[in-house]
Amino acid sequence: MTIDWQRERLLILAPHPDDETLGCGGLMAKAKEAGAEVYVQFMTVGDTADNSARGISTAQERYSEIKQVADFFEWDGWEIAFPGDEYHLKLDRIPRFELANTIEQHSPLSIATLRPTVVITPHWTSYNQDHQVTAEAAHTALRPSNNSLRHHPRVVLAYEEAADQWRYDAVPSPNLLVELTEEHLSAKVKAMGLYCTQAHQHPHTRSETTLRSLAALRGMQTGVALAEGYHTLRLLT
Template sequence: MAIPFTEYPLRPASYAATLGRTVIVVPHPDDEALGCGGLLALLRQAGLPVAAALVSDGTMSHPHSQDFPAPARRELRYAELRHALAVLGVDENREVLYLGLPDSQVPSQGPAFEAAADRLAAFLADKQADTVLVPWRRDPHPDHRATAALVAAALARLPQPPRRLEYMVWAWERAAPADLPQPGEGTGFRLDVAAVLPQKQRAIAAHRSQLAPGTIADDPSGFLLSAHMLSHFAQPFEVYIE
């Protein structure tokens, strides 16, 4: 039986300093702040380099908007990501790779997948990553699962792949029992992020288009993060699987 996340052992904030140069791989803009905002802030406080790779173009949060057609939605989401990274202390101008894969249709195989894996492997090598942060392999969103597969393919291309830590986003809300980490399937832990929780909350707030009332007003079917979903990320810890 899977152990509840809240029962994972708690590691101190100082653990972040052991991770070295870190790259976070993000399915959509906002996943970096939700899943790892505290860790990213702690890494930067420790003076460690942090870079980000954004997998999807983020355009499907409000697919029916006429005020913000797809190119405008993409640029809005990219700008929100840069803002969130800046809040967390990451140099958002130099340290972001945009893979530009289609939101809600990130491939898990095929030519586009292989080309993205090549680009990501080169990025990890260029950044001399010691650690890569990636969504939990069975996080319920299909783009998150495809992102985990993409990272696995990129790591397989490297002669000395970095350490891999998997973070939770939708597993808090939507995971079926079989989706959750099973006994013996890696080491689960909570990281104490209480000292940087206000910074993490500001980074989440940078994604204004995803938070009520939102900034895209002409698509009532568009996505907004619920208050209940956000409550998981207001806790003074983050959950990781190694």
């Protein structure tokens, strides 16, 4: 089957700035090229200890990077649900009820408000606790119900990141592969470069070589040059 991305409104859930690009950068480029609407709900951002010369990336720097990436991809909107050091890398301290309600109803980019046709979440087997709780909260927010009472996106996917494979209970290969052109992949790589506090040289899970290698592997698995992999949670055709 194929998805006519021109007709879709995508909501991508990103625990932190750069997760949406690592997981969905090629698809975002492909969807926007086709005429889709793309929105990104970031869950949190704050000062981040890292391996840079200063040993920290500030929230202000990361806000600046978001704006550059948003302009580059021409997102239709983005929002941060829980900004600040109180929440960054600590989303597992927030009650699941609050996280799920934020995604379902309370955010300006909530499912109830935005009524997306496609929702894409991080994968629940990530080693990162913020990814895990975001995925689980989204799973609750997207629970089955009567479509006349609650909005049901037709397509619900989980994106992958190379680092997810570290989990001992990581799931098998993705079961939905989205073909990319070299232009789509190059856009993903360029956008990741705009997250300059987060990009790294190879060998690293966020390096250009890793992004290109994973796209080549997923493409090979479906007989094309390049692809991004997703796990299907709901697909109504």
